[in-house]
Structures are given as structure tokens and as C-alpha cells.
Amino acid sequence: MRQTLKLILGLSFFFSFWTTYAKIEKPIADPVKEKVKISGTVIEKTTKQPLEYATVTITDTKNPKAITGGITNAKGNFAIEVAPGIYNIKIEFISFKAVEFNQRNLQKNLDLGTISLIEDAAQLNEVVVRAEKSTVEIKLDKKVYNVGQDMIVKGGTVSDVLENVPSVTVDVEGNVSLRGNENVRIFIDGRPSNSLNMAEALKQIPADAIDKVEVITNPSARYDAEGGAGILNIILKKGKNLGFNGSFIASTGIPETYGLSANLNYKTEKLNFFTSTGYDYRTSEGRGLTHSTLFDDNKNIIGYTNEDKDTDRLRKGISSKTGMEWTIAPNTYWTNSISYRDNRGTNNDLVYYNSFDVDKNFISKRYRLSNGDDNSKDIELASNFLKNFNDKGHKLTVDFSYSNNKDNENSAITDETLNSGNPASIDQTLNNKTQDQFQVQTDYVLPFENGSQFEAGYKGNFNDLDNVYSVTTDDSGNPIEGYLSNTLEYKERINALYAQYGFKLNKFSYLFGLRWEDTKINVNLLDTQDFNTKKYNNFFPSAFINYEISDESSISLSYSKRLSRPRGRFLNPATNYSSNINLFRGNPDLNPSFTDKFDIGYLKKWNKVTFSTSMYFENTKNVFSFVRTETGDFVGNNPVVLSSPINLAKEQQFGFEFTLNYNPFKIWKINSSFNLSNSKTTGSYTYTNVNDDEITQDLNNETFAWFSRINSRLTLPAKIDWQLTGMYFSPRTTAQGKNLGNYVVNMAFSKDILKDKATLALNVSDLFNSRRMKSETNLTSVMSYSEFQWRKRQINLSFTYRLNMKKTDKDKNMPRNNGGDDNGGGEFPG
Known part of the structure; x- marks a missing residue:
């Protein structure tokens, strides 16, 4: 406050x-x-x-x-x-x-x-003043999205938060992209998150636990080199002012959703105790369809299949982060925390297949029901030591963290052709994952009298993952042979050193850095005795130049070299078997991709307007791309199609984006962003199907796409705040078809009550129920149109009560290891 x-x-x-x-x-x-x-x-x-x-x-x-x-x-x-x-x-x-x-x-x-x-x-x-920080703060090297001011995300999750962040998009399945690129690195409190299923993990953290999100499109050498698109740093709420204070949030929604969380803090002169703990019960309904036209080898139509899918998901669990900061001596701090998440749920997918002959006469109807349950437990221990040698930024930080993640999924899949006289078949799937990760990092910052600054550090990341996946039948109980079952053993060892130096000459600021990373990765498939060891070490330079035109405007030029290591579903050989004609599996033989990123940015501030724009160019080698291949198998007349990621030759992307903050009146704030890009992909893919036929696909493709977002917040009479957010995603072509455009509108109302000690908020996500991923795919034996909606329209009502604090309180006494770029890393000197 x-x-x-x-x-x-x-x-x-x-x-x-x-x-x-x-x-x-x-x-x-x-x-x-x-x-x-x-x-x-x-x-x-x-x-x-x-x-x-x-x-x-x-x-x-x-x-x-x-x-x-x-x-x-x-x-x-x-x-x-x-x-x-x-x-x-x-x-x-x-x-x-x-x-x-x-x-x-x-x-x-x-x-x-x-x-x-x-x-x-x-x-x-x-003095009593009611004032709030802007929802979006535009800085030359990053954008900061302040979650606390956004009513749209009340009662939601991290995925809902990221949907409203400039330059960021989240597809219907929860996959995050930055400037249209999915190779983005997710940080939580300044540390990389290696959750087993990132899309699912982001749906498990409540939005109320988040303080802000930093968007770093071109990171300096201080940051991990991983993340070709850049870094998203999710900063969780922590302790605030002296004494005991905090907030309680209760929420409910339609479809059935409940949530209860507390963000509490007790601070003395020497000790600061903080906790953010919440329980979440969430249901979501989705739907999808795939309408296919089937061809023979001569491209003659031989039939049609309409696939309609309904999904029903339940998630419930508790998440907590609790810690203590100890002021050992003036300017010396030690913070320890423990994070724990226990989430359980069920997944029910029902798919109907209606088959028709060449004249569109009905032939048969088949259904496929997948009833599954999953539970995941994550625990992380983190320790941070900070020593400030003086008040001018000379300091040393040391971080340790250990995390253990377990994720177990089981499902029973019933498949039956109605009125055929044949009994239903039942398959069982098992997908158990265990991950252990240890990280250590130290950073040293040394400023000089002339305003320049030197920084250096080390980071070690040691990660072990075991993934057992199998599909068995009800007849024999043995794993189904082929591409469905396997056991993955993944071991990752990364050691990194970096140094960077920043200085200022007149109106020019410079920051030059170099990072070196040594990587050793073992990707072993134990069932098939397929062992892969990948070793590589690389230098990653970065350079930033900023020219201060005036106090209100500046221009910058930046370069960095990045890489993207394949992770999660990209590597995991587990096959999504809910549909047995449209399959997805990872590729454990993927290699990392390398990106050269160039960015020219301009920032201008007026009395009521802040404008930021940039042009960027990215050149990526060994880029990841998803391909749909015909396995050679058939279910009836339907070819079994497998989607999987591969390494292509290269991709070049040129883009332009701008972000605009406009406050026309004291009661009205408008934030908007726009991004357009042209991507050119070059490469081909050759594979052998189950019939030993060698097939080569030409995957050369050039596509133009854009997306835009506008967020308007207006204070109505009776001090009711109204927020409206709209997003549009343009169509884009792919090497094997086209992704169609879609839009989404969210709306919220908020009212302070009980003498501003509490707030009621009502929000509606996907107001017009329009958020659907639509695509067209053209292969040799099948042409299909697909739609998928992960979550239908959601309505949430939340109640926030603040204890011994006011709505405008800031985190001025929050622990020093707040996950932000508070040690000068990546910042220009001066």
C-alpha cells in the first residue's frame, strides 16, 4: 500500500x-x-x-x-x-x-x-488514495503483466492468465506460444519449470496465486539458452508488509467449479513467513469432430467417416507454497520455501464413428469410450541466499532447488460396433511418469563507479525421468506390439557458465554477454533396447544496444542465439489412444533446434499513451514440425494416421508487433496488442509404413498469420469495474493443410464492498462459446476437416477478502528472491 x-x-x-x-x-x-x-x-x-x-x-x-x-x-x-x-x-x-x-x-x-x-x-x-498499477507495463526489454488487476482471470488458472498476456497465445489444448512459436521456456519464480506435462501443469496452478508474468522475447546471456521463442517468467505472490496480513479468495462457477485459497504473510524485522495455499475443484466439458473423405490409390472416393467426440474432465487438488525469509544481517537474506501440489482427476472421452459409402449411405456406427483417471504429486524444495555488499548493486546470489514429480494415468478403452453382433473389445492403457530434478545457480553482480556493470554466474541442471507406457488387451493382458507401448528413460545433464558486461556512453546503453552450455542427454527406450546419447556444447552470444532519444522515447537493437531442446510430449513415445484412427506420439530421437534472433524495438510514452513496437527476424535450424503420416493400418475403411514431431531443415520467420496502453480517462484503460508474421519452412520427410512402403513428404511451406488482442477496463457508476477482452487468431497454412481462424471474447465485472476490504468479481470465459481449433488436412488417402474445443464457456464468481491490507498494497517487503530480474541481469546500465 x-x-x-x-x-x-x-x-x-x-x-x-x-x-x-x-x-x-x-x-x-x-x-x-x-x-x-x-x-x-x-x-x-x-x-x-x-x-x-x-x-x-x-x-x-x-x-x-x-x-x-x-x-x-x-x-x-x-x-x-x-x-x-x-x-x-x-x-x-x-x-x-x-x-x-x-x-x-x-x-x-x-x-x-x-x-x-x-x-x-x-x-x-x-493520506488515502485509491490507485492501481497498470495491467500491462511496457518496458523496452520485456513486458510485465500484473495479474492482480485483471478481473477476467479470477477463479481461473495460469492458462487463463497467459491467454491475456501480450505476445502470448494459448491454444485450446493449453499449449503456450510466444509470437506464434511453441518453443517457449516457462519459468516459475525465476527458475525453469520442467513439469511432466506443462500444458496440464499450467491448468493446476490457480490464477489467484500469481503476482505477475514477465514476457522476455529476447533474453540476455544471464538466462538459460533454452527456449527459441523466449521466456515467460511466472512470479507467484509472496509476503508483503510488516505484521500479519493477507487475503482469502473463494470462487464457484459453471460448469461445476469451486476454489478456496489464502495468501498470508507475517513479517517481523528479522523474519518473514509467507504462504499461498489453495484447493481447487474444476470440471470442464469439451467437444470435437473430424469429418473425413477416404480415397484409394487412384484418388477415387471410397467412403466417408464422421468422428464426433465429447470430453468430460474433472480436476481437484491442493497446491501450496510456504516459506520463510531470514534477515541474517543488514543486506544479507536467506529464503527457504517448499512447494507442494497434489492433483487428481478423471478423463472421459466418448467418440462416435459413423461410416458411409461412396454415395453417403449409412454403413455402420461405432463408439469408443475412454474412462481414465490420473493423479500427480509435485514437491519442490528451494533455497536462496542473497548478499548485498553495498547499496549500489554489488551482490551475490546462490540458489538451490530439488523437485520430485509423479504423474500416473490409467484408462480403460471400450470399442464396439453397434448392432454388429460382435462383442466390445476393451484395452487398458498405463502411463506412469516419475521425474527428479536438481538445480544449482549462482550469480555475481559488480557495478563500477562509471555506471558500467559486470555480471557472471554458473548454473547446473540435472534431470532424470522414467516413463512407463503400455497398451494391453482384455484377452491376454500383454502389451500390444508396434508403436503403442514402451518404457522411456531420460537423463539430462546441463552445465552452464555466463558473463556479461553493460555500460553507458552518452545516450547509448550497451549490454554484451556470452553463455556456454554443455549438454549430455540419454534417451533410452528400454522395451525395444533403443539407446540414444546426445552430447553437445555451444556458445550463445547476446548483444543489446539502446539509444535514449528523449526521456519519453528510446530505440533498441538486440541479438541472441537460442536453442530448443525437445521435451515432454515431443519426446514421449506414449501414444494418445483415445482415437484408434487419429493417433499422436512423441519422437525420442529428436535433436535440439538452434535459433538466431534479431529484434529492433521502439518505445514512446505520452501523457496518456505508451506505445511499444518491434520488428523481429528468427532463423531456426533443425526446427520441430508436426507431420501426419499414414501408418498403413486400417480400421474398417479408415486409414490409421499418426501425428508426430520431426526435425526439419530450417524455418525463417519475419514479424512485426506492437503493444499500446491508452488511458483516455481516469476511469478507462485500454491495452491492445497486434502481431503479424511470415514463416517459411523448408524440408522433407521420408518414412516407412507398416507395409514397408517408403513414403516421402514434401513439407516446404510458407504462411502468413496474425493475431490481435484488446483489453478494455472501465469504471461504471457505483464504482463497478467492467472488463472486456477480445482476441482473434487468423488462418494459417501448413505443409499438410490449413488452420482456420477463430476468436474468443471474455468479460468480467468487479465491485469493492465492505469498505474496500473485499471484492466481488463475476467473469465469463469464452462469452460466445467460439474458442475452437479448426483445421483442414490433406493426405494421400484421406482429406479431413476437424474442430476441437477443449473447454466450453465458463462462468465464475469469486469473493476476495483482504486482512490488514488494502487493495492497493504493493509487495514492497516481499522476499528478495522474487523471481524477477531484480539484480540487473538483462537491464541496461545507467
Whole structure:
């Protein structure tokens, strides 16, 4: 609360100051005298945190009117030029006691050093302001999405949050893309998340546990090289102000959904205890269809098959992150936390196949029912040590984490042709995964007097995964031979070193870095005795140049080399068997892809508008691509088609995007984003089907696509907040067909009650029930049209109650290892 008051009222004071200053008659400068510079750094005395927007006023000792002045930047620094003379200098920040330097005779540059401001309790008690941070903060090197201000996601999950983040898209199955590229790395609190099923894991974390999301499209050498598209850093809520405070959130929805969570904190001068714990019960209904036309070898139509699918899913479980921060000594902190998630659920898929002859006369009707259950348990232990050697950014951090993930899925699949006289067949599937991961990381930051900064560090990531998957019949109980059953053993060892140096010359800022990663990966299929060892080490350079055109505008140029290691469903040989004619399986023989990323960005700020735009070019070798191959098997007249990822030769993508924040009035905020890109893929794929036929597919493809998003938030009469979000995804061609366009609209209302101690929010996801993935596929023996909707329209009602805190409280006393880029990594100096 206090930090928000400081920021908003500091801005108000700043605008007031400059309004006054603009009216001051400027004295005629003495052409003989050169100007001198007054500089310094303003911090909060208790926390040693820099104070942004603190005002510096310089007055003539003989005239009380202001001569000049300025404000501090994000690091608390200021530098002001004046003509030589005798002046009074005053440093102020709202709700803090001012510091004055009177009768200073300035004949040469003066460095006031570090100026510590103390809170004025009297002012804090008197000032009451209702102000909120923008939902989307645009920065030159990243975008920050503040979840707390978004009513749309109340009662939802991380997937719902990411749907509203600029540059990010989430498809109907929960797969995340950044600028249209799925090779994105997900971080949680600054650490890579290696969940066994990322799409599913993001649906298990409640949105109410998230503080903000950072979008980093071109990361520096400080970050993992993995993630060809970039990095999404999901930062969870943590402790806040001194004493006991927090919030409780209860939600319910249609289809049947319930949730209860608590974000609590107790902070003393030395210790800070925090927890974010919640229970979630969620049902979702989906549907899909695939209508196929079947051909013989001469491309003559031989029949039709209509496949209609209904899905019903249930998820329930608890998730918790609890920890303690200990202030060992001034500027020395040690934080330990434990995260635990236990989620269970059921998956019921019912698929009907209606077959027709060449004249579209009905032949038969078959159904396939899959009843499954799954349970997953994740536990993570994390420890962070932070030592600040001074107040200028010289520090050392050390992080350790260990996680264990278990995910077990079982299902029974009943297959029967109605009125055929044949009994139903029953198959059993088993998919059990266990993963252990250990990470260690250390970062050292050394700033210099001239404003430059050196940073270096090490990171080790050691990951073991065992995945047993089998499909058995009810007759013999033996695994079905072929491409359905196997046991995967995956071992990953990654060691990395990096160094980067940033400096500033006049209006130019530079950041150059180099990262080296040594990788050893074992991908072993134990049932078939197929062993693969992949070893490689690579250098990953990065470079950032920023030119500050003015205080309101700047332009940047950046380059980084990235890679994408195949993970999760890309490698997993487990085959989705809910449909026995449209299968999906991973490819354990995938190699990593490498990307060169170039980006030119421009940022401009006006009084009510912030505009950010960039042009980008990405050149990727060994790019991942999904192909649909005909296995040679048939179910009736229907060919069995297998979808699987492969390495293609290369992909080149050129794109343009912009983000716009506009506040036309105090009660109305608009955020919008737009992205368009042209992708050219080059390559072919040769495979042998079960009949030993060698088939070569030409996968060369060029596609143009765009997507846009607009978010409008308006305060209605009676202080009711209304939010409306719309997204549109354009059609795009593929090497084997086309993905059609689709749109989605979400809406929410919010009202503060109980003297602003509580909030009621009602939101509707997919207002028009339009979020469906539509595609067309053209293969040699089949041409099909498909639709799939993972989740139908959802309605949620949530109630939030705040204990000993106000709606505008900020995390000013949150633990120092907050997962954000708070140590200067990737930031420009100055």
C-alpha cells in the first residue's frame, strides 16, 4: 500500500512540480560559465530499496522559486545540471520526510552520494488514495503483466492468465506460444519449470496465486539458452508488509467449479513467513469432430467417416507454497520455501464413428469410450541466499532447488460396433511418469563507479525421468506390439557458465554477454533396447544496444542465439489412444533446434499513451514440425494416421508487433496488442509404413498469420469495474493443410464492498462459446476437416477478502528472491 501511495502521489507531485516549473521564467544563462552537475541516489532507509520518482528541487538562496529540478529513475539515481552558484537542494518523496542541503556553493560537480529517506508516519495516516498499477507495463526489454488487476482471470488458472498476456497465445489444448512459436521456456519464480506435462501443469496452478508474468522475447546471456521463442517468467505472490496480513479468495462457477485459497504473510524485522495455499475443484466439458473423405490409390472416393467426440474432465487438488525469509544481517537474506501440489482427476472421452459409402449411405456406427483417471504429486524444495555488499548493486546470489514429480494415468478403452453382433473389445492403457530434478545457480553482480556493470554466474541442471507406457488387451493382458507401448528413460545433464558486461556512453546503453552450455542427454527406450546419447556444447552470444532519444522515447537493437531442446510430449513415445484412427506420439530421437534472433524495438510514452513496437527476424535450424503420416493400418475403411514431431531443415520467420496502453480517462484503460508474421519452412520427410512402403513428404511451406488482442477496463457508476477482452487468431497454412481462424471474447465485472476490504468479481470465459481449433488436412488417402474445443464457456464468481491490507498494497517487503530480474541481469546500465 505504501509503495503504491509513494509511486502514484510521487507522480502527482512530479507533474505538479513540472507544471509549476514550466511557468517559471528561466534566467538567462551566463555564456561564460559552464554548468555543474548535481547527482546522487535516493533510497528507503529501512529496506535499502531505491525510490523511483523521488523529486529533487533546486532553488536560489535569494529567491524561493525553483530554478530547476528532476526525478529519480528506477534505480533511485538523479543527475541535474545547473549554472555555478549557491543553492538549496531538497529531496522529497510523498509520505517520507524531506532531506535538505542548504547554502551549497556549487562551483564543480557535486555527488551527494546515497540519500536515505525515512517514512513520515503522520503523513501515512493522513493520506488515502485509491490507485492501481497498470495491467500491462511496457518496458523496452520485456513486458510485465500484473495479474492482480485483471478481473477476467479470477477463479481461473495460469492458462487463463497467459491467454491475456501480450505476445502470448494459448491454444485450446493449453499449449503456450510466444509470437506464434511453441518453443517457449516457462519459468516459475525465476527458475525453469520442467513439469511432466506443462500444458496440464499450467491448468493446476490457480490464477489467484500469481503476482505477475514477465514476457522476455529476447533474453540476455544471464538466462538459460533454452527456449527459441523466449521466456515467460511466472512470479507467484509472496509476503508483503510488516505484521500479519493477507487475503482469502473463494470462487464457484459453471460448469461445476469451486476454489478456496489464502495468501498470508507475517513479517517481523528479522523474519518473514509467507504462504499461498489453495484447493481447487474444476470440471470442464469439451467437444470435437473430424469429418473425413477416404480415397484409394487412384484418388477415387471410397467412403466417408464422421468422428464426433465429447470430453468430460474433472480436476481437484491442493497446491501450496510456504516459506520463510531470514534477515541474517543488514543486506544479507536467506529464503527457504517448499512447494507442494497434489492433483487428481478423471478423463472421459466418448467418440462416435459413423461410416458411409461412396454415395453417403449409412454403413455402420461405432463408439469408443475412454474412462481414465490420473493423479500427480509435485514437491519442490528451494533455497536462496542473497548478499548485498553495498547499496549500489554489488551482490551475490546462490540458489538451490530439488523437485520430485509423479504423474500416473490409467484408462480403460471400450470399442464396439453397434448392432454388429460382435462383442466390445476393451484395452487398458498405463502411463506412469516419475521425474527428479536438481538445480544449482549462482550469480555475481559488480557495478563500477562509471555506471558500467559486470555480471557472471554458473548454473547446473540435472534431470532424470522414467516413463512407463503400455497398451494391453482384455484377452491376454500383454502389451500390444508396434508403436503403442514402451518404457522411456531420460537423463539430462546441463552445465552452464555466463558473463556479461553493460555500460553507458552518452545516450547509448550497451549490454554484451556470452553463455556456454554443455549438454549430455540419454534417451533410452528400454522395451525395444533403443539407446540414444546426445552430447553437445555451444556458445550463445547476446548483444543489446539502446539509444535514449528523449526521456519519453528510446530505440533498441538486440541479438541472441537460442536453442530448443525437445521435451515432454515431443519426446514421449506414449501414444494418445483415445482415437484408434487419429493417433499422436512423441519422437525420442529428436535433436535440439538452434535459433538466431534479431529484434529492433521502439518505445514512446505520452501523457496518456505508451506505445511499444518491434520488428523481429528468427532463423531456426533443425526446427520441430508436426507431420501426419499414414501408418498403413486400417480400421474398417479408415486409414490409421499418426501425428508426430520431426526435425526439419530450417524455418525463417519475419514479424512485426506492437503493444499500446491508452488511458483516455481516469476511469478507462485500454491495452491492445497486434502481431503479424511470415514463416517459411523448408524440408522433407521420408518414412516407412507398416507395409514397408517408403513414403516421402514434401513439407516446404510458407504462411502468413496474425493475431490481435484488446483489453478494455472501465469504471461504471457505483464504482463497478467492467472488463472486456477480445482476441482473434487468423488462418494459417501448413505443409499438410490449413488452420482456420477463430476468436474468443471474455468479460468480467468487479465491485469493492465492505469498505474496500473485499471484492466481488463475476467473469465469463469464452462469452460466445467460439474458442475452437479448426483445421483442414490433406493426405494421400484421406482429406479431413476437424474442430476441437477443449473447454466450453465458463462462468465464475469469486469473493476476495483482504486482512490488514488494502487493495492497493504493493509487495514492497516481499522476499528478495522474487523471481524477477531484480539484480540487473538483462537491464541496461545507467
